[in-house]
Amino acid sequence: MPVTRIVIATKNPGKIYEIRQILNNSNIDLISLSELPPIPDIEETGTTFEENATLKAEEVFTHFGLPCISDDSGLAVDVLNGEPGIYSSRYAHENASDDENITKLLNELRKFSAPYAAKFVCSTVYYDGLKRISASGEMPGQIITHKKGNNGFGYDPVFMPEGKGKTTAQLTDEEKNAISHRGKALRALIQRLRDESIV
Ligand code: ITT
Numbered sequence: 001m002p003v004t005r006i007v008i009a010t011k012n013p014g015k016i017y018e019i020r021q022i023l024n025n026s027n028i029d030l031i032s033l034s035e036l037p038p039i040p041d042i043e044e045t046g047t048t049f050e051e052n053a054t055l056k057a058e059e060v061f062t063h064f065g066l067p068c069i070s071d072d073s074g075l076a077v078d079v080l081n082g083e084p085g086i087y088s089s090r091y092a093h094e095n096a097s098d099d100e101n102i103t104k105l106l107n108e109l110r111k112f113s114a115p116y117a118a119k120f121v122c123s124t125v126y127y128d129g130l131k132r133i134s135a136s137g138e139m140p141g142q143i144i145t146h147k148k149g150n151n152g153f154g155y156d157p158v159f160m161p162e163g164k165g166k167t168t169a170q171l172t173d174e175e176k177n178a179i180s181h182r183g184k185a186l187r188a189l190i191q192r193l194r195d196e197s198i199v
Contacts, residue, residue, distance in 0.1 A: 003128065003199050005029045007036070009060035009070035012089075014153025015182070019071065022177050022186045028199055031066070039063045049073065049086060049123035050134055057127035067128035069189065073181060075155050077118040077143060080108060085121075088154070098154050105155065106145055116143040118159065122181035124189045126198070133192050137184025139168075152176060 006028050008019050016032045023030060033039070042059045046052040049072045056070035074088030084091040084105065092100035109116050119140045126133045140162045147157035149169030156169035161179055168176050177183040193199045 002197065003028070003067050003193075005031060005066060006126075006199075007060055007064060007066045007068045008032045009056045009068040011041075012071075012153070015071050015073070018173070018177060018180070018182050019069070019186065021173055022183050023190065026190055026199065033060070036064060044072070044086070046072075046086070049121055050125070050136065052086060053123040053125040053134065054127070054132065057125040057132070061127050061129055065129070067126065069186075070125050070127075071122060071182065071185075073120065073122040075105075075118055075120055075159065077105070077109070077116060079112040079116060083108075102147065102155060102158055105143065105158070109143060109145070114142075114145070117141075118143050120155075120159065120181040122185040124182075124185045126189060126193060128198070131196070131198060133189065133196065133198070135185050135188035135192060137181040137186075137188065139179055139181045139184070141168075 008016055008030055010016060011033055020030055042056050044052045046055055053070045053072035057068045060068045074085050076082040076085050090096055092104040119138050121138050123136045141160050143158050144160050148167045149157050152169045157167055159168050161168055
């Protein structure tokens with residue numbers, strides 16, 4: 001029997017919105033954590049995106065006993081040796097807002113000269129208690145020093161993907177999903193799930 005209901009194992013509303021759009025045509029009923037009883041925060045103790053994505057998928061599966069897809073993602077900046085990386089959501093401090101993280105990033109970058117090559121990275125993991133399948137994606141670009149655009153979330157207002165001349169916050173949802181780290185990772189994941197006849 002193919003899996004028809006999958007829990008989106010993230011609390012980040014920006015990710016939930018994009019994951020629903022990217023998997024729109026997959027015939028899978030996606031349930032987000034906000035539709036389920038609350039679970040404690042998951043400690044991200046891994047040292048890589050994939051380790052953290054695995055932790056989140058396994059933990060959410062343990063709570064609900066339903067197949068899960070998780071997303072661990074972040075921004076890696078060349079002159080900062082890959083930072084903020086897996087610490088992207090808590091770069092300024094533990095409960096930092098997107099604006100606080102962007103301010104911290106631009107302050108750090110002031111010590112170096114532009115251009116600031118960077119990439120977004122996304123690792124997704126499917127887990128159903130038996131099978132664990134993962135896939136990842138990247139979106140190369142550069143950081144600009146003034147925010148532009150209102151779409152998206154996180155570092156989108158200061159990230160300009162290669163060849164676009166706009167930030168990801170200035171792209172439409174469809175334009176971002178077509179080239180994004182998350183779009184690439186999730187499309188690859190679904191293909192693997194189809195190849196293994198899981199969905
Ligand atoms: P969950 O653990 O509940 O999934 P989180 O926001 O804590 O939510 P992560 O630890 O994976 O998730 O951190 C991802 C951070 O990376 C996110 O908060 C943004 O700051 C940044 N990020 C990831 N993808 C992004 C995107 O598409 N656009 C802008 N920023 C992004």
